[in-house]
Amino acid sequence: MSGSDASATTLGEASERETLKRIFPRLPESRSTIVGPGDDAAVLAAPDGRYVVTTDMMVHGPDFRWAWSAPYDLGWKAAATNLSDVAAMGAVPTALVVAIAAPASTPVSDLEELADGLRDGCAALAPGCGVVGGDLSVSDTFTIAVTAFGDLEGRAPVLRSGARVGDVVAVSGMLGAAATGLRLLFSEAVDAAGEPDRARFERVLAAHPETVTAQLRPRPPIADGPLAAQAGATAMLDLSDGLALDARRVAEASGVGIDLDPGLLGDDVEIALTGGEDHGLFAAFPAGAGLPGGFRAIGVVVPGAGVLVGGRPFDERGGWDPYIGWDGHGG
Amino acid sequence: MSGSDASATTLGEASERETLKRIFPRLPESRSTIVGPGDDAAVLAAPDGRYVVTTDMMVHGPDFRWAWSAPYDLGWKAAATNLSDVAAMGAVPTALVVAIAAPASTPVSDLEELADGLRDGCAALAPGCGVVGGDLSVSDTFTIAVTAFGDLEGRAPVLRSGARVGDVVAVSGMLGAAATGLRLLFSEAVDAAGEPDRARFERVLAAHPETVTAQLRPRPPIADGPLAAQAGATAMLDLSDGLALDARRVAEASGVGIDLDPGLLGDDVEIALTGGEDHGLFAAFPAGAGLPGGFRAIGVVVPGAGVLVGGRPFDERGGWDPYIGWDGHGG
Numbered sequence: 001m002s003g004s005d006a007s008a009t010t011l012g013e014a015s016e017r018e019t020l021k022r023i024f025p026r027l028p029e030s031r032s033t034i035v036g037p038g039d040d041a042a043v044l045a046a047p048d049g050r051y052v053v054t055t056d057m058m059v060h061g062p063d064f065r066w067a068w069s070a071p072y073d074l075g076w077k078a079a080a081t082n083l084s085d086v087a088a089m090g091a092v093p094t095a096l097v098v099a100i101a102a103p104a105s106t107p108v109s110d111l112e113e114l115a116d117g118l119r120d121g122c123a124a125l126a127p128g129c130g131v132v133g134g135d136l137s138v139s140d141t142f143t144i145a146v147t148a149f150g151d152l153e154g155r156a157p158v159l160r161s162g163a164r165v166g167d168v169v170a171v172s173g174m175l176g177a178a179a180t181g182l183r184l185l186f187s188e189a190v191d192a193a194g195e196p197d198r199a200r201f202e203r204v205l206a207a208h209p210e211t212v213t214a215q216l217r218p219r220p221p222i223a224d225g226p227l228a229a230q231a232g233a234t235a236m237l238d239l240s241d242g243l244a245l246d247a248r249r250v251a252e253a254s255g256v257g258i259d260l261d262p263g264l265l266g267d268d269v270e271i272a273l274t275g276g277e278d279h280g281l282f283a284a285f286p287a288g289a290g291l292p293g294g295f296r297a298i299g300v301v302v303p304g305a306g307v308l309v310g311g312r313p314f315d316e317r318g319g320w321d322p323y324i325g326w327d328g329h330g331g
Numbered sequence: 332m333s334g335s336d337a338s339a340t341t342l343g344e345a346s347e348r349e350t351l352k353r354i355f356p357r358l359p360e361s362r363s364t365i366v367g368p369g370d371d372a373a374v375l376a377a378p379d380g381r382y383v384v385t386t387d388m389m390v391h392g393p394d395f396r397w398a399w400s401a402p403y404d405l406g407w408k409a410a411a412t413n414l415s416d417v418a419a420m421g422a423v424p425t426a427l428v429v430a431i432a433a434p435a436s437t438p439v440s441d442l443e444e445l446a447d448g449l450r451d452g453c454a455a456l457a458p459g460c461g462v463v464g465g466d467l468s469v470s471d472t473f474t475i476a477v478t479a480f481g482d483l484e485g486r487a488p489v490l491r492s493g494a495r496v497g498d499v500v501a502v503s504g505m506l507g508a509a510a511t512g513l514r515l516l517f518s519e520a521v522d523a524a525g526e527p528d529r530a531r532f533e534r535v536l537a538a539h540p541e542t543v544t545a546q547l548r549p550r551p552p553i554a555d556g557p558l559a560a561q562a563g564a565t566a567m568l569d570l571s572d573g574l575a576l577d578a579r580r581v582a583e584a585s586g587v588g589i590d591l592d593p594g595l596l597g598d599d600v601e602i603a604l605t606g607g608e609d610h611g612l613f614a615a616f617p618a619g620a621g622l623p624g625g626f627r628a629i630g631v632v633v634p635g636a637g638v639l640v641g642g643r644p645f646d647e648r649g650g651w652d653p654y655i656g657w658d659g660h661g662g
Contacts, residue, residue, distance in 0.1 A: 034381055035488055038584075040419040040569050041385035041481070043488050046377035050365055053463060054372035055478060057430035059470040088371040099388035099476045132384060135476075139390040145430045145466075145476035147386060150372070157366055157374050238371050253369075 011111070012104030016136055019108050026115040028122040030095040030130030032151070042132035044095055044149060051094075052150035052157065054085035060142040067196035068185055071110040073216045074144065075117025080218045081240070082148035083126045084279045087225025088238035090158040091150030093126040098146050101139035111136075114144075125222045155229045163235035163254035163284035167301040172224040172294040173280020174214055175243055176271035181215030184208055220279040224293035228283045231292040239278040244314055246282055247307045254284075257304035259311060264298045273309065342442070343435030347467055350439050357446040359453040361426040361461030363482070373463035375426055375480060382425075383481035383488065385416035391473040398527035399516055402441040404547045405475065406448025411549045412571070413479035414457045415610045418556025419569040421489040422481030424457040429477050432470035442467075445475075456553045486560045494566035494585035494615035498632040503555040503625040504611020505545055506574055507602035512546030515539050551610040555624035559614045562623040570609040575645055577613055578638045585615075588635035590642060595629045604640065 011019060024037060035043035044051070056078075058064055064074055079096060086093040098118065100111065115131075122129045129148075163169070189201040205212045220238075228236055235254055239246050243260070251258045265272040284301055285291060307314045342350060355368060366374035375382070387409075389395055395405055410427060417424040429449065431442065446462075453460045460479075494500070520532040536543045551569075559567055566585055570577050574591070582589045596603040615632055616622060638645045 035420075035490065039488075039490050040416040040567075041383045041422070041479075043381055043383050043420065043483070046380050046382050049377050049380055050374055051377050051382055052372045052374055053426075053428055053478075053480070055428040055430045055464055055476070056466050057432055057468045057474075057476060059432045059468050059474075061471065062469050085371040089366075089374065091372070095384075097384055097386040097478055099386045099478075101388055101390045101472075101474055133386055135386050135388050137388045137390050138393050139472050139474060140392065141432075141470050141472035141474070143388075143390075143432055143470060143472070143474050143476075145386070145388060145474075147384075147428055147430075147478040148372075149384070152374070157370075159366065159370050236371075 009108050010104060011102055011106045011108060011138065014108050019111065019136060022108055023111050023115045026112055026119060028119040028130035030132050031128040032094040033130070033132055037133050044132060046151070048152060048154045050152055052086050052089050052091040052152060053147065054082055055145065055147040056082050056085070057143060057145040065196040067198045068189060068201050069216050071113040072117035075114035076121035076217045078144050078146045079118050079121035080125055080220050081279055082146045083129065083222050084220035084238045086148050086150035087220065087222045088236050088281055089150065089152070090155055090225055090229025090233065090236065091152045092226050093129040093148055093150045093222060095130060095132045095149045096146055097133040098131055098144065099135040101137040101143045103140060103142065104138050106142070125219065153226070158229050158233050158236040160235055160237050160250045160253035163250055163256050163301045165256055165301050165303050166287050167234055167284040168287055168297050169258055169282070169284050169299045169301060170291050170295040170297050171239065171280050171282050172221040173239070173278060175266060175278055175280065176268055176275040177211045177214035178218060178277040178279070179271055179275025181208065181211035182277070184212060185215065215277065218279045221281060221294050224281055224295060227292040228281065228295065231285060232289050233283040233285055236281060236283040239280045239282050240276065242274045242276045243278070243282065244273040244307050250282065250284065251306055257302040257306055257308060258299060259302045259308040260299035262310045273314065340439050341435060342433055342437045342439060342469065345439050350442065350467060353439055354442050354446045357443055357450060359450040359461035361463050362459040363425040364461070364463055368464050375463060377482070379483060379485045381483055383417050383420050383422040383483060384478065385413055386476065386478040387413050387416070388474060388476040396527040398529045399520060399532050400547050402444040403448035406445035407452035407548045409475050409477045410449050410452035411456055411551050412610055413477045414460065414553050415551035415569045417479050417481035418551065418553045419567050419612055420481065420483070421486055421556055421560025421564065421567065422483045423557050424460040424479055424481045424553060426461060426463045426480045427477055428464040429462055429475065430466040432468040432474045434471060434473065435469050437473070456550065484557070489560050489564050489567040491566055491568050491581045491584035494581055494587050494632045496587055496632050496634050497618050498565055498615040499618055499628050500589055500613070500615050500630045500632060501622050501626040501628045502570065502611050502613050503552040504570070504609060506597060506609055506611065507599055507606040508542045508545035509549060509608040510602055510606025512539065512542035513608070515543060516546065546608065549608070549610045552612060552625050555612055555626060558623040559612065559626065562616060563620050564614040564616055567612060567614040570611045570613050571607065573605045573607045574609070574613065575604040575638050581613065581615065582637055588633040588637055588639060589630060590633045590639040591630035593641045604645065
């Protein structure tokens with residue numbers, strides 16, 4: 001590549017310093033910054049003397065494929081999924097740190113676009129949240145690890161363990177859409193050998209924009225996390241592994257049963273129950289409390305254990321495990 | 332592998348839940364924990380209303396080789412290098428979150444040993460600091476990302492930008508030992524094809540235990556970070572890319588020159604100046620202030636710019652850049 005085309009330079013050609021100089025101006029600023037990027041560490045404000053922390057890593061192959069996700073999409077999704085975990089504690093997301101390992105052949109412009117996705121994801125979902133630090137490494141496997149922080153604003157964190165018999169259980173965000181999108185990608189956006197294919201992807205995206213975008217560029221209802229805490233939610237978690245499995249986690253942690261009403265789970269009850277990566281919020285609220293924001297009732301907390309659907313035990317495992325069903329990388 | 336030998340189970344055979352159940356009890360607890368692992372996010376205490384944050388990723392190939400680093404060593408080093416960045420702000424390390432991506436063929440026992448290294452590294456270097464959360468993914472390339480947190484205990488953070496003409500510059504920790512160890516590994520612990528070799532490694536380790544251990548299992552002087560802040564350090568940073576390059580960063584950020592005394596840099600001045608991964612602390616102190624802990628004077632802050640050695644400008648670049656000189660993975 002010619003040095004005159006700055007956007008074509010790869011990580012292997014540019015120094016780490018040059019690369020960071022191109023990326024950092026594109027990143028969103030955090031309202032909580034006391035000391036920002038550029039020193040050994042950042043310093044952030046924790047006005048109520050506490051902070052919320054969560055981390056998540058996405059790996060090319062099992063977690064995303066370049067044939068389906070543009071760098072912008074990856075940046076957006078890496079932000080969104082971590083913001084959702086912060087919101088699920090009832091906290092307002094304040095900041096991210098981002099560590100990336102990328103092949104030396106990666107164009108610096110890919111990282112610029114990834115930074116744009118981080119910026120736009122934060123701006124759309126959690127205004128005021130920004131990137132306060134990071135790390136850049138070389139790897140044969142493109143990997144991004146985001147750690148996200150949040151401010152409880154003086155409230156108690158909303159844990160998985162507080163659901164009480166008689167509570168209403170509710171969700172905010174779409175159920176099953178991201179999983180439907182993923183199924184479409186694996187069935188229709190692959191070539192004859194089953195490998196992700198960009199041309200077929202474009203057709204699938206055009207035909208099913210809502211579900212494919214729910215998978216690749218999710219919009220978790222971040223603001224509903226703090227709203228739920230303010231409304232007295234007794235338990236809450238991020239829906240990442242499928243409603244049935246995640247509801248079971250709340251049931252186990254709280255020592256209760258959760259009975260879901262299949263009539264409130266949409267047209268495709270099976271995928272609403274078992275589809276992963278919804279990144280909506282699942283919460284329990286005291287009976288009679290108004291449901292805030294985008295929350296809608298889908299069931300009740302009952303005596304007993306586990307998850308029921310229409311009063312019958314639901315034992316299908318659902319959800320997904322990153323080590324099961326993974327058979328190599330591609331795309 | 333037989334299911335009866337729990338230690339032989341790989342990540343691909345065990346579920347994520349089983350794996351985490353085996354790892355978590357081995358991890359160190361944090362004194363700052365308000366809500367620990369197991370929910371969407373952890374909640375940590377920030378008694379003075381601020382917290383320090385840094386992140387660093389290590390990738391198999393460029394950053395470590397299994398032929399040379401046991402999983403225990405990797406856990407230790409991943410903790411140590413991040414703790415050092417926290418200490419370099421003048422903060423006391425409080426907690427870590429750890430994201431790991433590993434091949435499905437990785438024995439779960441490797442992750443148990445890695446957890447032991449994290450635990451022992453924290454216990455030895457920063458007692459009270461513990462792991463409050465994490466993530467586990469599958470990848471063809473073993474990758475670990477650590478994000479570390481610290482408490483400034485009411486003090487101002489010590490930045491790179493505060494060095495003033497007349498200050499004494501000092502270091503705590505060994506200079507050049509880790510780089511000497513790395514040179515030995517690449518020259519003597521490789522086979523005829525230049526690939527890392529375990530048998531040769533054992534001989535190199537036996538012959539040069541101090542430098543090889545400085546490279547693989549560093550012991551940064553973490554407690555000296557807060558001590559330097561208490562003693563009035565005007566600038567400080569973690570020595571990660573070589574003394575000359577890191578001193579230049581302080582000089583640039585502070586708008587001063589830094590004159591190092593070659594008589595105070597040990598027997599091998601060249602490697603003291605240019606060797607990376609020391610993970611000691613470099614700091615400037617007001618003239619006449621006592622140097623705390625393990626700090627020893629190595630030079631002075633002077634008018635002008637850049638780094639001088641014995642009064643002469645030192646222009647050798649030194650240090651290392653992860654994207655330069657990397658030619659694939661192995662070992």
